[in-house]
Amino acid sequence: MTEALVAIVTSLGDDELILGHRHAEWTGFAPHIEEDVAFSSIAQDEIGHAAAYYSIASSLTGLTRDALALGRSQGEYRHAVLCERPNSDWAYTITRQWLYDRADSLRLTALEDSAHDALRHLATKIRREERYHLIHADMWMERIAHGPIEGRTKLTRAATTALSATAGLFEPFEREADAIGEGWLTVPSEELGRRFLSEAVDALDGLGLPAEVTPDGWRAEFVASSSGDLIATAPSDPGETSTPAGLGGRSGRHSPDFSELWADMTRTYRADPEATW
Amino acid sequence: MDVYEVFRRSGHKQPFEHCGTVTAPDSAMALLMAKECYLRREEGQYMWVTRRSDIHSWSDEALFEPAADKSYRFAHAYRDVVRKRELARRRAGQL
Numbered sequence: 001m002t003e004a005l006v007a008i009v010t011s012l013g014d015d016e017l018i019l020g021h022r023h024a025e026w027t028g029f030a031p032h033i034e035e036d037v038a039f040s041s042i043a044q045d046e047i048g049h050a051a052a053y054y055s056i057a058s059s060l061t062g063l064t065r066d067a068l069a070l071g072r073s074q075g076e077y078r079h080a081v082l083c084e085r086p087n088s089d090w091a092y093t094i095t096r097q098w099l100y101d102r103a104d105s106l107r108l109t110a111l112e113d114s115a116h117d118a119l120r121h122l123a124t125k126i127r128r129e130e131r132y133h134l135i136h137a138d139m140w141m142e143r144i145a146h147g148p149i150e151g152r153t154k155l156t157r158a159a160t161t162a163l164s165a166t167a168g169l170f171e172p173f174e175r176e177a178d179a180i181g182e183g184w185l186t187v188p189s190e191e192l193g194r195r196f197l198s199e200a201v202d203a204l205d206g207l208g209l210p211a212e213v214t215p216d217g218w219r220a221e222f223v224a225s226s227s228g229d230l231i232a233t234a235p236s237d238p239g240e241t242s243t244p245a246g247l248g249g250r251s252g253r254h255s256p257d258f259s260e261l262w263a264d265m266t267r268t269y270r271a272d273p274e275a276t277w
Numbered sequence: 278m279d280v281y282e283v284f285r286r287s288g289h290k291q292p293f294e295h296c297g298t299v300t301a302p303d304s305a306m307a308l309l310m311a312k313e314c315y316l317r318r319e320e321g322q323y324m325w326v327t328r329r330s331d332i333h334s335w336s337d338e339a340l341f342e343p344a345a346d347k348s349y350r351f352a353h354a355y356r357d358v359v360r361k362r363e364l365a366r367r368r369a370g371q372l
Contacts, residue, residue: 038310038314143302
């Protein structure tokens, strides 16, 4: 039974750690100095949330938080592929943050009903901070969406690739049925995914980015807005259609993007696991 | 993009104090940026931002320099007013 709980906190912690690491890559490079500070702060928040999830994992496995964060092989990480994707441009980064934080908000809300005390308390605490992250992402999305056509075009392109990878956040955790049985999870991941998708498509529509989604829901095509000035992303672009759906993360299957990130993130720990500072 | 002046206070009995500036396209974004730049280490619980161009100031600060002795406008100028009044009464009695 413990294994089901370890799978949940490891997956959630890994999502936050890996996305936090990607966010932190903007430090020194964000569009302007104020945003540099703001986005770096958000990166720190995410890594802090990871540390909190690892504390629960640590109490169950006996491994230290550092060993969990930095001492595992690539195949032992359980984050969604979405989190490991390179930052690309600012539009992609913001779109991903927007999708991730919406998804995170839904699953944290569900976790607030968890029968597991530590998990429930942590979800309540984290959701307070994630509220601000969502305001940040919403604000940027609105401004890019209502700005010049170049930004909107980048946004739809980013949303097309990021949305399909968001499916990976709602892949069932390992032994999820056990966790549902114990009441640790109250809503199955796939059900949360369906709720997320309908909310996200509505929100995109509200931004003037009407999307048509495929029957499975996770592939979007943007259509021209009523004003006719939205350049629809070409679904025939081979670079975009060949993008993998972004599943597999919850069972440790990652993309080559993660190899590069992992090598960078764990370099110091691998050189000296006992190092302190 | 406009420059916004940022003010914060540490509690509801404290005055708002100027703590810096942010550059932002509008007030909502300015508040967002100011939170991370000036409240990220729990420096306070309240925050204001205002566009710098909405702040009005004198264009010529030389107007503040007094041309003559204005010490009568300070309380310290009246410190020995009791003694002076006594002196004045005495002088009046001698007249």
